[in-house]
Amino acid sequence: MDCVKIGKLIAKLRKEKNLTQRNIADALGIQNKTVSKWECGLGCPDLSLWPELSAILGVDMKQMMEGEITSNKPDSGNIDKVRFYVCPSCGNILVSTASASIFCCGRKLERILPTDAITAPKITVEEMDMDYFVTFDHPMTKEHYLSFVAYVKSDRIFLNRLYPEQNPSCRFPITTGGKLYVYCIKHGLVTCQKINEELSKSNDEELGS
Numbered sequence: 001m002d003c004v005k006i007g008k009l010i011a012k013l014r015k016e017k018n019l020t021q022r023n024i025a026d027a028l029g030i031q032n033k034t035v036s037k038w039e040c041g042l043g044c045p046d047l048s049l050w051p052e053l054s055a056i057l058g059v060d061m062k063q064m065m066e067g068e069i070t071s072n073k074p075d076s077g078n079i080d081k082v083r084f085y086v087c088p089s090c091g092n093i094l095v096s097t098a099s100a101s102i103f104c105c106g107r108k109l110e111r112i113l114p115t116d117a118i119t120a121p122k123i124t125v126e127e128m129d130m131d132y133f134v135t136f137d138h139p140m141t142k143e144h145y146l147s148f149v150a151y152v153k154s155d156r157i158f159l160n161r162l163y164p165e166q167n168p169s170c171r172f173p174i175t176t177g178g179k180l181y182v183y184c185i186k187h188g189l190v191t192c193q194k195i196n197e198e199l200s201k202s203n204d205e206e207l208g209s
Contacts, residue, residue, distance in 0.1 A: 004041035005067030011039040013057040013064075027056050060101060060108075082152050084181065084189060085109040093148050093183075095157060112189045119187040121146070127174065136168040136182070144186045153178030 014024060021035040028049055037043050045053055054061035063069050085094040087104035094102050094109065102109045122137035138146050145164040150157055151172040160170035172178075180192040 001044045001065060002067050003038070003044045006044055006065065007039045007041040009064060009067050009069070010035075010045075010053075010057070013059060014039075017057060019056075024053075024056060028052060060103065082150075082157060083111045084148075084150065084183065086112060086147065086183065091147065093159070093161065095150075095159065112183065114181070114191045115188045119184070120182060120190040120192050121168075121184070123180075123192060128171070130174055131171040132174055133171050134169060134180075138168045138184070140164055140166060140168050145184070147183045147185055149183075150181040151175075151178050152181065 014021070021039070022032045024035045025032040030049070034043075038045060050061050050065060054064050057064065059069060081098060083096045083098075083100070085096070085102045085104075086092070087094075087107075087109060089105035089107070092104050094104065096102060124135045124137075126133045126135075132151075134149070136146060136149075138144075140146065140162070142164040145166075146162045146168055148162060149160045149170050152158075153175045156175075158172045160172075162168060162170070181189060182192060183189045
């Protein structure tokens with residue numbers, strides 16, 4: 001470990017959090033002068049202190065131990081590049097609009113990549129008041145269910161969380177031209193056809209009946 005680099009980073013992060021060396025020391029149950037030594041590059045934190053220290057400073061422990069925080073590229077503002085993450089431990093759903101380091105339950109999450117659209121469930125779309133009412137043909141058992149549905153359009157993401165043994169349906173404000181994402185715990189993430197195309201298809205079927 002490069003104690004000088006790590007010490008400078010600890011000092012920088014501490015000041016960003018508006019914390020004093022004593023605040024850090026009290027939280028870790030160590031002497032104030034120990035934190036001062038770290039920041040002067042005269043030693044590194046004991047391995048047992050790293051998890052709590054990284055939590056206090058709000059950074060990834062691995063990067064802090066390297067003495068350098070890697071910045072992501074600036075968000076381009078193109079929400080079509082949205083990325084979804086699902087924690088395998090707790091099922092938490094997280095979203096980013098650009099490259100990001102996402103952590104949950106102590107582990108780094110990998111972006112979920114869309115799979116073959118052939119596995120997408122059959123969709124029925126209706127207009128209801130000012131919303132799209134979307135229904136999915138899915139068993140929704142505890143072993144096989146849709147975890148979330150997201151509708152991405154322009155500068156907005158409408159995210160609906162679904163649960164096993166729940167009716168597989170959701171509502172989104174009517175905004176044509178968006179992209180619908182569906183995540184099944186068994187088949188993964190799929191990108192469905194544009195919701196307005198499905199709506200047009202449904203309307204045509206109704207007119208033809």
